Amino acid sequence: MKKNLLLTAFSVAALIGNAYAQSGEFTLTGKLTGLEDGKKVFLIKKNIENGKADTLASSTAKLNAFSLTGKVTNGDFCVFSVQDMRASLPIFMESAKIAIEGDVTKIRESKVTGSKSQDDLNAYNQLTAKFNDQQKTLNEQYVEARKAGDKAKMDEIATQFDAIDAEKNKTTEAFAASHTKSFVTPFLLVQNVGDENAAQYSKIYDQFAPQVKESAPAKSLKKRIDILSKTAVGQQGTMFTAKTPEGTDLSLKELLGKGKYTMLDFWASWCGPCRAENPNVVKLYEKYHAKGFNILGVSLDRDEKKWKDAIAADNLTWNHVSDLKYWQSEYAAMYGVQAIPATFLLDANGKIIAKNLRGEELAKKLEELLGSM
Structure with a gap:
């Protein structure tokens, strides 16, 4: 199931800059029904990689209208927002005259004009x-x-x-x-x-x-x-060394040498789907571990106690590591993990032979690899 099910999808109701427009000055004007006099309006630049925000311009509304000016680089991802309102309007800015029209209570449905x-x-x-x-x-x-x-x-x-x-x-x-x-x-x-x-x-x-x-x-x-x-199937997995719950170093390369197949299991104590999948993984580990199946749990937790408690509660008796950096985990970054649970099945030489196997798919793959042994 795709990772965005049950998540609030990001509404791409934005203004995208013309690829041929030059960077420089912009003018953003608007008229929003219900916009109170004296309310502050803001244009905030968002960094899509790290989420950092910088205010590019602000002004005060009068007679349901506003006007903002400033400088942008074409393709800047910005958000237009109104003081004391949670909803906002995503906009990709450009050097141009841009206009917003709509209702302040339905700001995401506003009409934006000004670029091809x-x-x-x-x-x-x-x-x-x-x-x-x-x-x-x-x-x-x-x-x-x-x-x-x-x-x-x-x-x-x-x-x-x-x-x-x-x-x-x-x-x-x-x-x-x-x-x-x-x-x-x-x-x-x-x-x-x-x-x-x-x-x-x-x-x-x-x-x-x-x-x-x-x-x-x-x-x-x-x-x-x-x-x-x-990190595609057929590529060599990236080797790393990380801290176990006991605070000792454990290298992936070392673990590979102790079995025929090793599954990197990216998870976290706070991840509902991960915890729901754990009983299935426990059964498969118990069935195939003696035949050469190892697991390295790589947690995206940030709370050490919650991480350790989840390991104990779910009876996860395999090896575990974490840098406790949540989504900034360097190990998750190495493998391009953007949603969990995520798994990578490696052979004894560290080659990735399968990705994101869960439930019946994981059971079938392990049966194929180790069932006849």
């Missing part, structure tokens, strides 16, 4: 709206099935969700291939890149206009593609 790339984005949103609506409905159904404890229904919904996701990804790929001069393209691709499409996305990246390649989303996309190519 905005037209591109609107076209993309129209193409994918049906998929988003279908997945929203499935999300709601999944929540109800989970409350009812209906595992069969949950699995059925997950399969449907993945099928819709596959169709949406095809639409995204086709759109991207025909819009290689727009900043919208790398932003869309970096949100969807994975093992199944990294090679094709790399070809699209190569066709980007030079200005587009310089944008932050394009640089993030290239970085992600490079990581995925290094």
